[in-house]
Amino acid sequence: MTSTTGTPPAISELWFTHLANAVHGDRELQVIGRYSNFWIDAVSPGHWRVALNFHGSSLIPTPWKDLPLDHIVISATPVGWGQIFDPQPKPLLHDLLALGKNSPDVTLGGSDVELVRNLRVLSRLVDLGKALHVQH
Amino acid sequence: MSSTEISAARFEDVVGRYVNLRSSGREQRIYFEEAGTGPVLLCLHTAGADSRQFRHLLNDPEITSRFRVVAFDLPWHGRSLPPEGWWEEEYLLTADAYVAIVRDFAAALNLDQPTVIGCSMAGSLVLELARRHADEIGGVIGLSGALKVNGRFQDWSLRPDVNAQQSVPTWTSSLMAPQSPEVSRREVWWIYSQGGPGIYRGDTYFYSQDLDLRGRGHEIDTEACPVYLLTGEYDHACTPADTADAIAEIPGAKGGAMKDIGHFPMAENYPLFKTHLLPILDELHPEVVSDLDPFALEGTHNV
Numbered sequence: 001m002t003s004t005t006g007t008p009p010a011i012s013e014l015w016f017t018h019l020a021n022a023v024h025g026d027r028e029l030q031v032i033g034r035y036s037n038f039w040i041d042a043v044s045p046g047h048w049r050v051a052l053n054f055h056g057s058s059l060i061p062t063p064w065k066d067l068p069l070d071h072i073v074i075s076a077t078p079v080g081w082g083q084i085f086d087p088q089p090k091p092l093l094h095d096l097l098a099l100g101k102n103s104p105d106v107t108l109g110g111s112d113v114e115l116v117r118n119l120r121v122l123s124r125l126v127d128l129g130k131a132l133h134v135q136h
Numbered sequence: 137m138s139s140t141e142i143s144a145a146r147f148e149d150v151v152g153r154y155v156n157l158r159s160s161g162r163e164q165r166i167y168f169e170e171a172g173t174g175p176v177l178l179c180l181h182t183a184g185a186d187s188r189q190f191r192h193l194l195n196d197p198e199i200t201s202r203f204r205v206v207a208f209d210l211p212w213h214g215r216s217l218p219p220e221g222w223w224e225e226e227y228l229l230t231a232d233a234y235v236a237i238v239r240d241f242a243a244a245l246n247l248d249q250p251t252v253i254g255c256s257m258a259g260s261l262v263l264e265l266a267r268r269h270a271d272e273i274g275g276v277i278g279l280s281g282a283l284k285v286n287g288r289f290q291d292w293s294l295r296p297d298v299n300a301q302q303s304v305p306t307w308t309s310s311l312m313a314p315q316s317p318e319v320s321r322r323e324v325w326w327i328y329s330q331g332g333p334g335i336y337r338g339d340t341y342f343y344s345q346d347l348d349l350r351g352r353g354h355e356i357d358t359e360a361c362p363v364y365l366l367t368g369e370y371d372h373a374c375t376p377a378d379t380a381d382a383i384a385e386i387p388g389a390k391g392g393a394m395k396d397i398g399h400f401p402m403a404e405n406y407p408l409f410k411t412h413l414l415p416i417l418d419e420l421h422p423e424v425v426s427d428l429d430p431f432a433l434e435g436t437h438n439v
Contacts, residue, residue, distance in 0.1 A: 032302075089314065091369040097310040098372040116292045117299070119306040 011081035013050045013061070015132075016042065020059040022128045029124050033057040038118040039071035041110060044081060054121060072118070073110035080105030085129040096126050150194045152215075159211075159240040160233045166241060167215035168208035172200025175274065175421050176250035178242060179207035180258035182280075182400065183288070183343055184304060184336025185327050186214025189255065192406035202424040203417070206250075208241055210234075212335050227338035231347050234261050235268060242272075249274035251420055256280045256399060257343035259374070263356060263363065263382070264347060270361035275420045277413070278365045280399045282378035283349040283385060288340040294333070304336045305329045311399030313370035320404050327403075353385030363389040364416050368397035390416075 023029050033054060040052040041064060051064040076084060083093055083103055092102045100108035108115065115122070152169045169187055171194045179190040187207035194205050209216040212227055238261070242250060251274045254262040259281020266276045293300040305328030312321050328336070356363060363386055367379035376393035383389045394401060394412050401409035418425040
């Protein structure tokens with residue numbers, strides 16, 4: 001996970017295990033995520049795909065074949081994943097919803113209801129990911 | 137009783153009251169706060185929120201020593217109750233009702249030629265006020281407003297399987313600049329979390345559905361009612377481009393984009409917003425602003 005160049009690491013399947021570890025240490029997610037149970041299909045087309053289950057204040061990377069029917073899809077190019085977790089984002093590209101509107105490299109799909117239902121926890125996950133980028 | 141803390145309590149100069157009035161044919165009990173003396177700044181909150189968004193302006197002695205700042209909660213918002221019978225109707229704010237309540241409130245308080253500051257849906261409403269009633273208003277300052285703002289009216293917040301108390305504030309928080317102080321961004325979120333069911337949605341009916349001033353900008357007489365429009369560069373609901381289109385269409389309108397700020401400038405980063413506000417107030421009321429430190433008036437290149 002440590003970068004030898006000083007630049008943030010590329011987002012990958014492995015990176016999400018670090019995000020999962022950060023979730024365990026995040027006081028806010030431990031409070032707001034207690035009753036959450038949702039799934040994210042995180043995809044970088046042509047590169048990697050990982051299913052993430054947020055359940056009981058934990059983020060659990062899971063084989064994507066386990067995805068339930070209702071889930072959130074976040075699909076992005078490597079550039080797009082960099083935008084999602086960019087700690088110093090540009091205006092109108094600074095947030096997952098903004099990126100879904102304005103970035104050609106980020107697509108939000110799957111269940112819209114799952115997205116809005118779990119938006120508070122999802123937004124905190126993105127913030128944690130941005131903090132991970134700063135640490136590395 | 138004795139205090140459990142050593143430091144003394146501090147009272148704000150802001151005073152809250154209720155006024156009972158009729159608007160759109162119905163009895164309304166309206167809560168408002170005010171502070172200061174001088175020309176009136178009438179402040180209108182965003183969709184689904186309330187007048188607490190203006191607490192920093194209300195508490196700024198540089199402002200309140202020169203202006204009377206008044207902010208009220210729309211019916212159905214904050215401490216203003218919905219009118220009787222609310223439980224049998226779908227809340228959908230219309231331009232007619234919105235214009236009416238602002239005028240009726242201003243009339244009830246005898247507010248003379250107020251400068252009306254509105255944010256988000258109110259940033260667009262002030263344009264309609266200027267179009268319809270320029271003779272009653274000293275000027276308008278629209279924040280995050282435009283002739284038409286698309287895409288904010290959605291039904292999901294009514295679903296019983298969505299906790300709108302959490303999802304609506306997070307949805308709107310997306311519009312703020314990440315560099316705005318966290319405590320302020322969290323406060324904006326908190327105020328939104330206290331909105332009634334369906335109220336944010338009903339407000340966005342006005343913002344995104346009912347009001348469409350495209351092609352009518354020329355009907356606004358900025359000689360009679362000066363128009364200023366400012367929008368934060370992180371605002372992806374009403375973008376700086378949307379506001380620029382409005383400025384281009386309204387002869388004599390001024391304003392532009394505000395750097396490093398989002399959709400809720402007066403609430404998410406008041407010190408930065410103030411640097412944009414003061415030069416406008418200086419233009420509108422030089423007699424009361426001109427004694428301010430010139431440094432404070434250098435904030436914007438947009439005006």
